[in-house]
Amino acid sequence: MNIIWRKTWRDLLSSKAQSIALIIIVGLGVASLISMAGAYRDLSTSYQATYETLHFADVSFSVQMAPAAVVDEVAALPEVQAVTGRLVIDSGYVLPDDEPIRTRLIAVSPQGMPAVNALYLKQGRFLRPDDRRAAVVETNFAEYYGLQVGDEVTPIINGKKTPLQIVGIGSSPEYLVVSASKQDILPSPRTFAVLFVSLPELQEMLGLGDQINNVNLIFADGADGATVIKEVERILQPYGLSETVPHDEVPSHAALQMDLDGFRESANVMAFLMMFVAAMAMYAMLSRLIWSQRPQIGLMKALGYSDSTVMWHYLTFTLLIAIAGSLLGILLGMPLARTITTTYATELGIPLVRSKFYPDLLATGVLMSLFFAVLAGISPARASARLAPAAAMHLDPATALTKGRVSIFERWIRVPLSLRMPLRDVFRMPRRSLTTALGIILSFVLLLVGLGMMDSMNYMLDRNFKTIERWDALVLFNAPQTENVLDKIKAIDGVKKVETTLQIPVRLQAGGLEEAAYLVALPVDSQLHALQLPSNQSPAEALRGNQMVLTNYLADKLSLKAGDTITVQSPLGSQEFTFSATTDEIGGGIAYASFDTIQSMSGMPVPIFNSLYITLDTNKVKAAKQALYHIPGVASVQIKQDVLKDWQGMMGLFYAFVGVIFIFAFVMAFALLFNAMTINVLERQREFATMRAIGASDGLIARLVQLEIIIMWLATLVPGLLIGWWANAGFVSTFNSDLFVFIPYIKPATFATTALVILLTMVLSAIPAIRHINRLDLAEATKIIT
């Protein structure tokens, strides 16, 4: 082995623990990239494979009612490859304990698997023409309630509980996430059953004749989607076209995409953060190694080694760590990617899981670690090459560190020597203290990013369900309703207060930008939905006349400022509104206008509504829910407490994901602090050995080191918490989407816990170094010049 390589190798071995800690840090950085980006790709491929295999519709149209023959008219368009007509009815469903939930009956032709939005059958078979009272049940719902082929399901059809026998259980590309609508920000198979039934049979039960209300199609290859959509909309317009939902806006797909986007963002941010931490740790270690090896550098140069040889010698130090770290990262990251993919796919019911080996991702991980290694090593390595040999050889690093005179402040306020020493060690050793502080601050960042995610999620839920949504039940109708339905609902036992709203899918246009949203027409004096307006505005002012309130997310997307004009395209036509204020809510794409304004725009002679906010007597929630589902036209009844429970259920996966991030962050932070603390102590072996030689006890040495740690912790506390908070805000915002918006939040208790965990880790990680100091061969250590 080349002698220089041998020296590099020995240097690594002589600081074995620190080198291993660095390898772990780099390894975790690479593993986070490979596992998360790999899982992202696997999940994307899995979704895509599922969509292609099951012929997921490019676009779906909803109408009031249309003759089934309209499908042939659409199919005749040259740019349409396949089309399916369906009858989609939202209704209630009665669980065995009489608990009503929401169901969606999707009636399709029983002649064979639909050409568009086919099912992936996990059990049983598809519908047959001779089936009577039969259904194929969506997988997520079947699995949640343990349903099997041959069991019964009991939707409410025509206001009556109608038992259907399960002939098959299958996954639908439209309901990989069982989301009923875009407003339903929390999909749950617990409260939403999707049942595929025979089209002729449902038509017969509902007395509809040969009518459908939903058309799905796939574009022909090379077709211009926008043109096809316009053409189909023209055909369907006479039948009360209410909604056009392109592939990207299907709630399940949007939710999955949001998950994937969040995944990709967090993979990028976490990988970058961890690699940055690793680079900083390598920088700190290398610069300290070079400092301590200045006499050796001087000697190498005096012996005739060139500047570039010296520079490469120290650069190879970080490169070797990067290579070892990359290998560890690959070994950890590949199985982890598979585990994340399988866990997510199982949790979300993705039927076709594809897992691949991505050599380019491994190469990216290795190259990234090498890039950061060079970045970390180049500056100290160049500094080593620039050292003048004579000066370097004669330098005693121990005495050259402290510059300047005793400050006036120190002369005025004389603290005991036992405190003065650690204070000086921190504040009079800027180079050492800054690299240590960097390690501590990065540890704050890592922990606060992990823990802050959980806090932000919990805060978001708490704020949404306690402060903003003050109703107990949200009732959605299949179609707009009038006063007489309201009277029936008010008469239900347990119903205390009712507020009417209209919720309409709209497209908002402003300044050349366009966004899909839900317009919620809200009473200006609403007691059951509290808009989160700027402090100087009341809902009555913000919603006055043609004024509109948007969520922060939507206002940002449309680049709006107060006073701007928004054009609203809705089934009611095109209207202009003035943007008045933002509301700070978790829902992403929601716009609010005055209920009265929208009523007057609808041109209806009597007030209409399609959703209700209701407060209920807490003892009568279940009975009231059952009664509500039996009101004709009720599509769903969401009980706030149930929705909250669903959130908490879904949080299991979220917490598992954040948990993995947190474990990574904690291990990295520990490795980082271990390195910072041990190097801090070990590079002063002679100093501590001298103290012991002149009679300082083991306990005194330990106290001095720990006191220095506490001072260092105190000095980094505020910047650590602030930078950690800022990093968390950045990280959390990567999860924002038009479905919901995270509000960065960290509980005071989390700040306190993080600070204490870091202090404890610092104190504990210095123990091995203190033990080493207290076992030093004093005769030798008092002569060491490092």
Place this chain on the structure above:
Amino acid sequence: MTQDALIQLQHVNKDYQMGDVTVHALRDMNLDIATGEFIVLLGPSGSGKTTTLNVIGGLDRPSSGVVRVAGADITAYNNKQLTQYRRQNVGFIFQFFNLIPTLTAGENVEFALALVQKDGRRLRDRARELLDMVGLVDRADHFPSQLSGGEQQRVAIARALANQPPVILCDEPTGNLDVETGQRVLQVMRDLSREHSTTVVLVTHNSAIAPMADRVVRLHSGGIADITLNETPAPVSELSW
């Protein structure tokens, strides 16, 4: 055994295991050192002079034999007792000064004082007294990096004397100094030894220093080769190397 011997080495052996090889650093060493004596241990590298100093100072333990200081067998001491022994009985002066870089000259002396007394005001005054003794009271508030090598070594002497130990052990105290500065440091040590009846054991490979000692012990291969008694030690000013 000498009647007033402060330090006694009796059949002291010290072996080091260096891989497969056993190095005999001290071989059956017997030496008595009297109270107030200024003794120079002279010898080439590997002769055992530093090892002798280390076993006297409690920095190292002999493999066999007994080291007595003021009648106490320090080889029987545990680590805690050795720490206490070093604190109260020994002052060390190292070749590289070994001052604590973040403490000023005065504070370096205070650090040693603080190991046995706690009164802050007394510590500061006493530290200044000691620095005054080595002629550095005006440099009390300077950090080691602001002092010359000779000044740093004189601070180290003041620190070594802080708790008025009966024994001062010096390992090549002039090894890192020029002649003039070295002479100045030796003069301070000689004066202090005489004024306070402190026993000084000075290790050096520089034979030019030998004439100033009361006794010169020449070591070779871990044993005593020769002991020379200087009836009239030479003044430091006459030394030259």
